[in-house]
Amino acid sequence: MTNSPIKLLLVDDEDDYRRSCMKYMQRKGHDVQEAGSGAQAMMLLERGSFDVAVLDIDMPGMTGLELMQRIYEAKMDLEVVFLTGHGSIETAVSAMKLGACDYLTKPCSLGDLEHRCLLARDRNQLRKENLQLKALVSRSTPKQKLVGESAAMKEVVRMIEKVAPTGKPVLIEGESGTGKEVVARSIQERSELANKPFVTINCAALPEQLVESELFGHQKGSFTGATSDKLGLFEIADGGTLFIDEIGELPLALQPKLLRVLEDGSLRRIGCHRERKVKVRIIAATNRDLTQAVKDGHFREDLFYRVNVLSLTLPPLRHREGDVERLIDHLLPKGWSIDSDAKEALMHHPWPGNVRQLINVIERATILADHHDITLDDLPSEIAHPVDMHTPIFNGDASHGSASLPPQFVVGSPDLKVDDLVRTHVLEVLAKEKGNKARTARKLGIHRRKLYRLLERYAQSATAAAV
Numbered sequence: 230m231t232n233s234p235i236k237l238l239l240v241d242d243e244d245d246y247r248r249s250c251m252k253y254m255q256r257k258g259h260d261v262q263e264a265g266s267g268a269q270a271m272m273l274l275e276r277g278s279f280d281v282a283v284l285d286i287d288m289p290g291m292t293g294l295e296l297m298q299r300i301y302e303a304k305m306d307l308e309v310v311f312l313t314g315h316g317s318i319e320t321a322v323s324a325m326k327l328g329a330c331d332y333l334t335k336p337c338s339l340g341d342l343e344h345r346c347l348l349a350r351d352r353n354q355l356r357k358e359n360l361q362l363k364a365l366v367s368r369s370t371p372k373q374k375l376v377g378e379s380a381a382m383k384e385v386v387r388m389i390e391k392v393a394p395t396g397k398p399v400l401i402e403g404e405s406g407t408g409k410e411v412v413a414r415s416i417q418e419r420s421e422l423a424n425k426p427f428v429t430i431n432c433a434a435l436p437e438q439l440v441e442s443e444l445f446g447h448q449k450g451s452f453t454g455a456t457s458d459k460l461g462l463f464e465i466a467d468g469g470t471l472f473i474d475e476i477g478e479l480p481l482a483l484q485p486k487l488l489r490v491l492e493d494g495s496l497r498r499i500g501c502h503r504e505r506k507v508k509v510r511i512i513a514a515t516n517r518d519l520t521q522a523v524k525d526g527h528f529r530e531d532l533f534y535r536v537n538v539l540s541l542t543l544p545p546l547r548h549r550e551g552d553v554e555r556l557i558d559h560l561l562p563k564g565w566s567i568d569s570d571a572k573e574a575l576m577h578h579p580w581p582g583n584v585r586q587l588i589n590v591i592e593r594a595t596i597l598a599d600h601h602d603i604t605l606d607d608l609p610s611e612i613a614h615p616v617d618m619h620t621p622i623f624n625g626d627a628s629h630g631s632a633s634l635p636p637q638f639v640v641g642s643p644d645l646k647v648d649d650l651v652r653t654h655v656l657e658v659l660a661k662e663k664g665n666k667a668r669t670a671r672k673l674g675i676h677r678r679k680l681y682r683l684l685e686r687y688a689q690s691a692t693a694a695a696v
């Protein structure tokens with residue numbers, strides 16, 4: 230049992246008893262509020278957050294039992310301890326059935342009441358931790374090693390060690406696939422919150438309408454499809470770390486809500502008036518230039534300063550000297566080898582998709598290779614036989630207004646599919662924009678979410694083709 234202060238609500242219509250209780254609990258260091266009626270208690274419950282409520286059963290107006298019913302229906306996450314007079318044990322049993330965790334018969338010693346409240350508070354915390362653990366188990370990924378010995382990566386590790394123990398918000402910038410999530414986890418592992426929840430959300434991967442309910446939760450019935458109360462990720466991460474990936478994609482309308490949580494830890498679930506308090510460390514990541522997004526009016530300046538207290542930039546893989554080779558050694562499965570030509574080709578590739586792309590290429594090669602040895606033949610042709618990226622793709626016969634494309638892509642050829650053309654163009658632009666999806670989408674004139682969907686489809690069809 231911990232002795233930290235309990236956030237306590239005392240509800241009793243007997244003024245003298247309630248006040249002496251309140252004085253006693255305050256002397257013991259607890260954070261106490263009082264209510265002389267069920268209605269007044271309900272107001273306080275809707276406004277603040279409590280660990281435990283002590284309710285007297287026999288009150289005029291709304292009885293303790295009715296109040297308990299309201300607490301139960303609103304699914305408030307607090308524990309209830311009942312106070313009952315002699316002869317009302319049966320009522321106390323009904324209260325327990327409604328979910329109260331303990332009851333005491335009046336008159337009782339204040340020391341005993343405090344002891345029961347401490348037990349109730351511990352139970353409340355256990356229940357919360359249980360929820361957090363469940364969320365963690367379903368979302369967690371195994372610990373990942375941050376491979377890299379280049380000067381650029383040594384600087385990243387130095388920064389991780391500096392920012393980790395501060396507990397302050399961190400903004401991680403870097404191209405897609407450079408390892409921003411791995412770095413976020415490694416900051417958490419080196420912080421005081423290492424054993425607390427680490428919860429992640431990717432703002433670009435979710436439809437806009439879902440981001441709000443994922444982050445802040447919702448109340449049953451607050452919109453079509455809200456069939457039950459839902460805890461938001463902020464509440465699940467309470468006491469721990471929330472990693473917000475692609476924060477630049479957070480809808481403008483939601484940004485003030487995030488700003489509030491960052492300012493004083495308060496939030497409201499969708500459709501709920503009750504304010505809740507959370508304590509969460511934010512680590513955000515972006516592959517978009519947030520300063521530019523602020524200038525363009527897509528990202529609030531005040532929020533930018535809140536998330537950008539400390540920042541860290543991940544270099545693209547092509548700027549990490551010697552790390553491609555180290556990563557190859559790390560990624561090759563036990564008992565596998567790679568011949569020198571294939572290794573050379575990998576080391577000379579510019580890796581617009583960074584480490585993630587290298588992982589995919591090696592995975593694909595291990596599917597295609599014979600005898601556990603990767604050769605040039607097992608690598609995608611643009612890596613095994615690179616063409617000069619600066620050679621224009623559309624450099625052909627201008628009089629026909631058509632382009633000279635690689636042989637398999639002759640415009641007008643009956644075998645040429647529109648999908649293949651689109652795919653090639655999308656990937657070329659992505660490579661030219663060095664993996665930056667925001668710029669690629671802008672260049673292509675499509676929304677970023679559309680680009681994400683296309684890339685996901687290409688990745689799936691590449692895996693299917695390899696198999």
Ligand SMILES: Nc1ncnc2c1ncn2[C@@H]1O[C@H](COP(=O)(O)OP(=O)(O)OP(=O)(O)O)[C@@H](O)[C@H]1O
Nearest residue numbers: 373374375376405406407408409410411516584585
């Ligand atoms: N230095 C590294 N050592 C080992 N694995 C790494 C390293 N960097 C990245 N990875 C791996 O590369 C993949 C992509 O990393 P991650 O998801 O962290 O990138 P990201 O920058 O967050 O990408 P995005 O911007 O697309 O969300 C993951 O499988 C991760 O484990």
